[in-house]
Amino acid sequence: MTTTAPSAEGVAPADGVPPRRARERRPSRVRAADRRRRRSRGPASRRPLRGPLLLLSALGRAIWAAAGPVLTTISLLGWVVLVAAVGSLVAGLLLGWQELVFLGCTLAAGLVVATFFLIGRSDYDVAIELTPHRVVAGDRARGRLVVTGRKRRSAPTRVELPVGGGLAEFVIPGVAAGQEHEELFAVPTNRRAVIIAGPAVSVRGDQLGLVRRVLRLTDRVELFVHPVTTRLDSSVAGLVRDLEGETSKKITNNDISFHALRAYEPGDDRRYVHWRTSARTGQLMVRQFEETRRSQLAIVLATDRRYYASEDEFELAVSVAASLGAQVIRDGTRLDVVTEAFPLRTRSVTALLDDSCRIEPTDTGLSARDSVREATKRLAKPSVVMVVGGSLFGVGDFRAIEVLYGLDTQTIGFRVDPGEPSRMMSVSGLEILSVATLSELPRLVRRVT
Structure with a gap:
């Protein structure tokens, strides 16, 4: 009978294959390293696709950076009209229906005409002024939207101004260079709050709302609506003793602000005996102090x-x-x-x-x-x-x-x-x-x- 020497782990191998118990006794860090290697390798079919996927992702980001500002000007209604136009044209050409082709051409022409309303530049400065910046609940507060022309006369535009939970809309006519145009608005102050006015944005687009271009013109301005308060009398409540505080009228036996002398009483601290006066009067005298408080x-x-x-x-x-x-x-x-x-x-x-x-x-x-x-x-x-x-x-x-x-x-x-x-x-x-x-x-x- 031939005996086999025990393995390093104390278990004899059979036919060169370690038993299950031997495999389970491998250190946990070794097993974790094996799992990480297997995950890092991954299926062989995925590795050739990694390069093309990264290239496509970078290409998609570049395309969106260029076309994103244009595509975002189309509203939800505009996308519906665009899809309907393309669908009508394709269906009309495949089915031979002239009515669908006519409908598609009409919708497409409407989108083309709507894009002309986006042409123009906002060549002016806008400022928001609130008077005053702090009011008490119930008081009146007014705001002013000031539009100042720059180098050339600007085209008429529409300005939207969020005020609290509402939205104010102003139609700004053409403003010449150096000219000012103002719009007044009231701010509701019936309740304590911090009311945000702005940012003001210029809006260009067609009357049907197919396309819309928004340009931010100002930052936000805060209006503080304070709670109603009442004036109270001055009070000395909340005072506690403190040597660095203020002197009060209360007399105490130990403090820093000297007040007067009095006769010694049993229980008084001998550290506060005024010996010179006691020797002159023949009676023990102790110091009194004014209590300092904070x-x-x-x-x-x-x-x-x-x-x-x-x-x-x-x-x-x-x-x-x-x-x-x-x-x-x-x-x-x-x-x-x-x-x-x-x-x-x-x-x-x-x-x-x-x-x-x-x-x-x-x-x-x-x-x-x-x-x-x-x-x-x-x-x-x-x-x-x-x-x-x-x-x-x-x-x-x-x-x-x-x-x-x-x-x-x-x-x-x-x-x-x-x-x-x-x-x-x-x-x-x-x-x-x-x-x-x-x-x-x-x-x-x-x-x-």
């Missing part, structure tokens, strides 16, 4: 649509948050204004109101506490947090937000509810203001601060 206020506007009963309620909430933020900025207090979607700029009142125009209802799916935590996790710890929500923003939601911050942070809730009278209520130290109208906000804020 302010760090955060306004959180809940934008989740499940907290609001109507669109008007949401707009009132935006107005309340904008009014609070604008007054805090005027007072020179450091401020952060955030929503679930994005933080608002607070370097100036104008920047804050501009960003408030972009606030829209959202669908976060998070709880009020989680939403506020995500929105304020990168902010400095505030001394006062003002939370603005709708009528469906419950007391439990305000309480859940209050828990996020320590005892040094005061939480004030503003619940917008046009269906209820304006009032203030306190729930375990948490102040909640119910705001029915924007005009009631100053009175409610005075009661809190």
